[in-house]
Amino acid sequence: MKRIILPGELIFNGVKRLNHTYVSxxxxxxxxxxxxxxxxxxxxxxxxxxxxxxxxNVVGVVASERNSVYKVMLTDFVEGLIILDRYSREHFSxxxxxxxxxxxxxxxxxVILERYGVLKGGILLNIKPVKIPRVIGRxxxxxxxxxxxxxxxxxxxxxxxxxxxxxxxDLAISALIKIENEAHTSGLTERIKQMLExxx
Amino acid sequence: xxxxDLIRSGYIKELLESGKRLESRGIDEFRxxxxxxxxxxxxxxxxxVDVGNTKVLAGVKMVVEEPHxxxxxxxxxxxxxELLPVASAEYDVGPPSPSAIELARVIDRGIRAGNCIDLKSxxxxxxxxxxxxxxxxxxxxDGNLFDAxxxxxxSALAHTRIPKFENEEIVHTADDKPLxxxxxxxxxxxxxxxxxxxxxxxxxxESAMSTRLTIATDxxxxxxxxxxxxxxxxxxxxxxxxxxxxxxxxxxxxxxNATLDK
Amino acid sequence: xxHANKPELIINGKRTDGRDxxxxxxxxxxxxxxxNAAGSAYLEWGNNKVLAAVYGPREVVPKHLTDSSKAIVxxxxxxxxxxxxxxxGRSGPNxxxxxxxxxxxxxxxxxxxxxxYPGSEIDIFVEILQGDGGTxxxxxxxxxxxxxxxxIAIRDLVYAVSAAKIGENMIIDPNMxxxxxxxxxxxxxVSPKNNEILLLQMDGGYTKEELKRSFEMVFKAGKTITEIxxxxxxxxxxxxxx
Numbered sequence: 001m002k003r004i005i006l007p008g009e010l011i012f013n014g015v016k017r018l019n020h021t022y023v024s025x026x027x028x029x030x031x032x033x034x035x036x037x038x039x040x041x042x043x044x045x046x047x048x049x050x051x052x053x054x055x056x057n058v059v060g061v062v063a064s065e066r067n068s069v070y071k072v073m074l075t076d077f078v079e080g081l082i083i084l085d086r087y088s089r090e091h092f093s094x095x096x097x098x099x100x101x102x103x104x105x106x107x108x109x110x111v112i113l114e115r116y117g118v119l120k121g122g123i124l125l126n127i128k129p130v131k132i133p134r135v136i137g138r139x140x141x142x143x144x145x146x147x148x149x150x151x152x153x154x155x156x157x158x159x160x161x162x163x164x165x166x167x168x169x170d171l172a173i174s175a176l177i178k179i180e181n182e183a184h185t186s187g188l189t190e191r192i193k194q195m196l197e198x199x200x
Numbered sequence: 201x202x203x204x205d206l207i208r209s210g211y212i213k214e215l216l217e218s219g220k221r222l223e224s225r226g227i228d229e230f231r232x233x234x235x236x237x238x239x240x241x242x243x244x245x246x247x248x249v250d251v252g253n254t255k256v257l258a259g260v261k262m263v264v265e266e267p268h269x270x271x272x273x274x275x276x277x278x279x280x281x282e283l284l285p286v287a288s289a290e291y292d293v294g295p296p297s298p299s300a301i302e303l304a305r306v307i308d309r310g311i312r313a314g315n316c317i318d319l320k321s322x323x324x325x326x327x328x329x330x331x332x333x334x335x336x337x338x339x340x341x342d343g344n345l346f347d348a349x350x351x352x353x354x355s356a357l358a359h360t361r362i363p364k365f366e367n368e369e370i371v372h373t374a375d376d377k378p379l380x381x382x383x384x385x386x387x388x389x390x391x392x393x394x395x396x397x398x399x400x401x402x403x404x405x406e407s408a409m410s411t412r413l414t415i416a417t418d419x420x421x422x423x424x425x426x427x428x429x430x431x432x433x434x435x436x437x438x439x440x441x442x443x444x445x446x447x448x449x450x451x452x453x454x455x456x457n458a459t460l461d462k
Numbered sequence: 463x464x465h466a467n468k469p470e471l472i473i474n475g476k477r478t479d480g481r482d483x484x485x486x487x488x489x490x491x492x493x494x495x496x497x498n499a500a501g502s503a504y505l506e507w508g509n510n511k512v513l514a515a516v517y518g519p520r521e522v523v524p525k526h527l528t529d530s531s532k533a534i535v536x537x538x539x540x541x542x543x544x545x546x547x548x549x550x551g552r553s554g555p556n557x558x559x560x561x562x563x564x565x566x567x568x569x570x571x572x573x574x575x576x577x578x579y580p581g582s583e584i585d586i587f588v589e590i591l592q593g594d595g596g597t598x599x600x601x602x603x604x605x606x607x608x609x610x611x612x613x614i615a616i617r618d619l620v621y622a623v624s625a626a627k628i629g630e631n632m633i634i635d636p637n638m639x640x641x642x643x644x645x646x647x648x649x650x651x652v653s654p655k656n657n658e659i660l661l662l663q664m665d666g667g668y669t670k671e672e673l674k675r676s677f678e679m680v681f682k683a684g685k686t687i688t689e690i691x692x693x694x695x696x697x698x699x700x701x702x703x704x
Contacts, residue, residue, distance in 0.1 A: 004696050004699055006610065006619060006692055006695060006696075007610055007615075007616045007617065007618060007619050008616070008617060008618030008619050008653070008654070008655045020615065022575065022615075022617060024617075029617070029655070031575055031615035031616060031617065032610070032613055032614075032615055032616075033610050033611070033613070033695055033699075045613065046699055047501070047610070047611055047612065047613030048613040049519060049578075049579065049612075049613050049614060049615070051578075076289070076517075076518065076519065076520035076521065077518070077519040077520060077521075077579060077582050107530075107580065107581070108578070108579065108580055108581075109519075109579070109580065109581050109582060121210055121211065121214075122211060123211040128613075130613065169211070170222060170223065170224065173222070174223075184699050239511075240511065240544055240545075240591060240592050241509055241511075241547075241592055242509075242544065242545055242546055242547040242592050242593065242594075243544035243592075246544065253497050255496070257591065259542060259543065259544025259545075259591075260544065261543065261544050261549075261550035263549075263550045280543070280553065282553070284587070284589060285515075285517070285538070285585070285587055286496060286498075286499055286502065286513065286515035286587045286589060287496075287498060288498050289498065289517055289520070293538055295553070295554065296553070333543065333550045335542065335543040335544050337542060337589070337591075339496060339513065340496045340497050340498055340499075341498060342497070342498075370548070372547070
């Protein structure tokens with residue numbers, strides 16, 4: 001049984017270490033707006049600020065460069081650093097888009113990036129990070145049908161930035177915005193499939 | 201959404217090469233316009249306008265003041281604008297920026313040059329006149345504040361009622377007379393992206409533009425123009441845009457008039 | 463406020479707008495009304511019309527204010543020039559607005575889990591579009607919803623409301639006329655989880671009993687206000703999967 005839970009509401013009459021909650025007087029309370037699944041004891045945020053984790057794939061914009069260290073903006077709050085070594089062949093320009101993986105979390109708002117590459121052209125869309133898992137879908141089902149039915153290259157960053165290039169970009173954007181707005185509903189994968197097929 | 205809501209300018213230009221815009225909009229097409237009037241109970245006139253996702257609110261306050269020495273038998277009309285920090289991550293707290301000031305002055309010029317308000321009718325006596333203060337609040341930025349702002353100010357004025365001035369006091373009554381509006385001015389803003397010119401740019405298109413032209417008309421005359429940013433227009437381009445501007449007049453005026461029928 | 467021209471505020475046991483002493487003005491909240499802000503809420507409370515928006519967590523400007531251990535909170539309460547019936551407000555913050563900005567900020571510094579966002583800034587904006595008494599309470603009530611929508615970790619959904627005294631009568635949620643002529647006026651912001659007081663201002667004259675009674679009225683009103691805030695947020699997720 002799932003229910004919407006709001007900040008300050010009691011989740012559990014005991015201590016449960018869950019993300020987006022806090023403990024007070026040995027009771028666990030929600031700190032954000034989310035969906036609490038009583039059966040599985042999980043809290044899925046409906047709104048939330050992205051905090052980085054090792055191994056996450058991200059998309060960012062190069063903000064500045066100094067001494068071969070590039071600062072990449074991942075969200076308004078988190079920045080990623082690309083530290084080039086002598087053998088690196090990559091060339092980044094300020095304002096350019098990059099994809100990368102988080103190799104290290106230095107602090108809540110700064111990470112080190114590895115396996116980076118430039119994304120040329122295309123457009124960048126900002127989707128709420130909490131909705132990104134829905135954009136990807138279980139076993140990549142949602143993202144696969146998006147790329148298949150639009151013919152676009154789509155690179156999804158866990159930080160909320162999504163890069164789209166070629167194919168039916170307009171349709172891809174519309175589908176992504178629809179997923180963002182309806183991420184909390186059921187039957188979404190099917191509805192998106194219908195939308196994409198109708199508007200091809 | 202954050203300041204990183206970027207759409208690469210290259211992509212916008214690419215689309216325009218094939219005559220297309222995002223969301224399949226025509227190059228001469230306005231986004232959906234919604235006008236709601238009399239939304240503010242403490243203002244003597246008000247209007248909220250949405251042009252796509254751009255949201256602005258105009259409020260009119262009628263104040264009794266001494267006339268200006270160079271126009272002793274005329275009332276005053278003053279437009280101010282604020283780019284509220286709530287409207288965009290790019291807007292800062294503080295005094296009006298040059299963009300806010302330009303916005304206010306351009307809207308002011310169009311309406312003043314169009315003689316939309318009979319300023320002489322605002323004279324009360326030798327020492328007092330009505331001043332019409334219009335404040336434009338930008339609540340959400342997604343491009344084209346000029347056209348949204350002109351629509352909001354014009355609509356707010358069209359719904360403004362003048363309070364009574366009795367015994368040195370302003371008194372609001374149920375049968376306050378409407379402010380006499382003699383003319384309707386609307387504006388159309390165009391921007392150049394690459395070598396293509398489009399009407400009613402949204403925020404993403406504005407970040408790709410090299411230059412912008414706002415034309416205010418009343419259906420018969422051009423009342424005000426303002427070119428913005430450092431790109432350039434040719435005379436031919438300007439003449440085309442003037443024609444286009446006139447062709448849009450009726451449709452925009454209809455939107456304002458529709459609010460008066462309610 | 464001079465009591466020379468004091469109007470009759472209580473007639474036959476009812477207030478000038480027909481309310482009972484403990485009755486709140488009608489309150490409506492719409493969450494998520496602005497597209498660019500991280501979180502926003504529009505609120506109508508009696509004749510008050512208030513817009514609250516949140517940006518952040520984002521980079522601190524200017525840089526030297528950065529606190530590497532936690533987020534800093536900035537708040538701006540501002541009344542629009544067209545918000546008052548009696549005058550045209552001039553641009554720029556006045557002293558009253560600056561004080562309200564400060565005490566509002568202090569409410570949210572308490573409930574926002576600042577340690578979650580070190581080195582960042584969280585900005586809260588309250589714009590009063592139409593004012594009729596109790597605007598700071600309306601602003602706080604709206605800003606709480608905006609923060610929740612922004613997904614910023616907060617300990618509780620706070621609300622605020624004023625209590626006041628007219629003659630011997632304790633009332634809740636005074637409108638502007640009542641506010642101006644009251645014998646005591648007390649805005650209060652509360653974290654309803656444990657009824658903790660996060661904002662408290664008062665001037666006038668209260669006995670200890672009257673103060674106690676006022677708090678009781680505030681907490682009672684708070685139940686209604688909180689439910690309206692929560693409903694405005696839940697509404698955004700209609701069609702939730704079971």
